[in-house]
Amino acid sequence: MRAMVFEGVGRPLRAVRRDVPQAGPGQLLLRVEACGICRTDLHLLDGEVPITDPPRILGHQIVGIVQPGGERVGVPWLGWTCGQCRYCTSGRENLCERARFTGRDIDGGFAEYAVADERFCFAIPAEWPPERAAPLLCAGLIGYRALRMCGDAQRLGLYGFGAAAHIIAQVARWQGCDVYAFTRPGDEPAQALARELGAVWAGSSEQRPPEPLDAAIIFAPDGALVPVALDAVAAGATVVCGGIHMSDIPAFAYERLWHERVLRSVANLTRADGTEFLALAPRVPVRTHVTTYPLEAANEALDDLRRGRLTGAGVIVI
Numbered sequence: 375m376r377a378m379v380f381e382g383v384g385r386p387l388r389a390v391r392r393d394v395p396q397a398g399p400g401q402l403l404l405r406v407e408a409c410g411i412c413r414t415d416l417h418l419l420d421g422e423v424p425i426t427d428p429p430r431i432l433g434h435q436i437v438g439i440v441q442p443g444g445e446r447v448g449v450p451w452l453g454w455t456c457g458q459c460r461y462c463t464s465g466r467e468n469l470c471e472r473a474r475f476t477g478r479d480i481d482g483g484f485a486e487y488a489v490a491d492e493r494f495c496f497a498i499p500a501e502w503p504p505e506r507a508a509p510l511l512c513a514g515l516i517g518y519r520a521l522r523m524c525g526d527a528q529r530l531g532l533y534g535f536g537a538a539a540h541i542i543a544q545v546a547r548w549q550g551c552d553v554y555a556f557t558r559p560g561d562e563p564a565q566a567l568a569r570e571l572g573a574v575w576a577g578s579s580e581q582r583p584p585e586p587l588d589a590a591i592i593f594a595p596d597g598a599l600v601p602v603a604l605d606a607v608a609a610g611a612t613v614v615c616g617g618i619h620m621s622d623i624p625a626f627a628y629e630r631l632w633h634e635r636v637l638r639s640v641a642n643l644t645r646a647d648g649t650e651f652l653a654l655a656p657r658v659p660v661r662t663h664v665t666t667y668p669l670e671a672a673n674e675a676l677d678d679l680r681r682g683r684l685t686g687a688g689v690i691v692i
């Protein structure tokens with residue numbers, strides 16, 4: 375099969391030919407149809423999130439067809455948990471001490487075939503186009519977990535309007551929230567997409583919102599946005615850091631956190647998050663805006679994501 379393989383930090387993915395993997399007990403062999411790209415892939419390429427045993431096939435938003443069988447399933451970032459640690463036994467498998475992640479510890483979906491633990495796969499309705507479903511599996515699902523951390527906020531700020539935010543904006547709108555979208559200065563296409571998806575306000579992250587927000591999610595990997603978001607929210611509000619890695623957060627006066635503002639991160643997903651979100655997405659209904667790339671263009675896709683040339687979500691179609 376054809377695959378795009380990570381071989382080391384700072385090097386582009388390499389196109390290789392490999393044997394089709396074999397499914398072991400409890401695993402599914404999938405013919406990959408589509409696999410979303412994610413900012414986490416950039417952190418893996420750059421070594422900010424380590425891959426301990428390269429070579430590794432990246433890609434953790436896989437949609438594929440079970441071989442044989444024909445059922446369409448999705449594979450998320452959470453690929454395996456121990457089921458025994460104090461997190462697994464308390465409904466927090468997202469924090470499992472021995473968790474293994476798709477496209478980091480387990481070969482992922484930038485390939486024609488992939489093998490996945492069937493307990494961690496989700497059913498994907500057959501009528502959903504695979505490239506439109508793929509971004510739901512990380513951007514959507516972990517974004518949804520971050521949205522839940524915002525409680526019943528009426529005015530919700532989203533910092534970084536990419537794959538996750540464009541999905542979560544639709545869910546938040548459907549829940550009756552007013553969405554405020556903050557993009558890189560000058561990113562008109564992202565601001566236009568935010569308005570098209572129903573944001574009441576869209577502007578640059580250097581701007582203050584017209585009203586104080588009840589909650590904010592920071593999807594951009596920029597720690598400097600933490601004090602900025604704290605300044606944009608009202609007393610008692612929560613600021614959620616939605617990514618796996620961020621640049622350092624600059625020191626800031628305690629006053630910016632004062633009045634019961636809460637600052638927290640969101641890590642990974644549980645299978646319950648996936649089941650809940652994938653049942654909710656068609657009811658909204660969530661429509662993903664995707665740019666597709668062939669497998670061999672995975673490096674170009676990731677470079678477009680890095681340089682902010684993508685609006686919505688990028689997806690490799692195989």
Ligand SMILES: [Zn+2]
Pocket residue numbers: 412413414415434451512513
């Ligand atoms: Zn991801």
Ligand SMILES: [Zn+2]
Pocket residue numbers: 455456457458459460461462467469470471472473
């Ligand atoms: Zn565990």
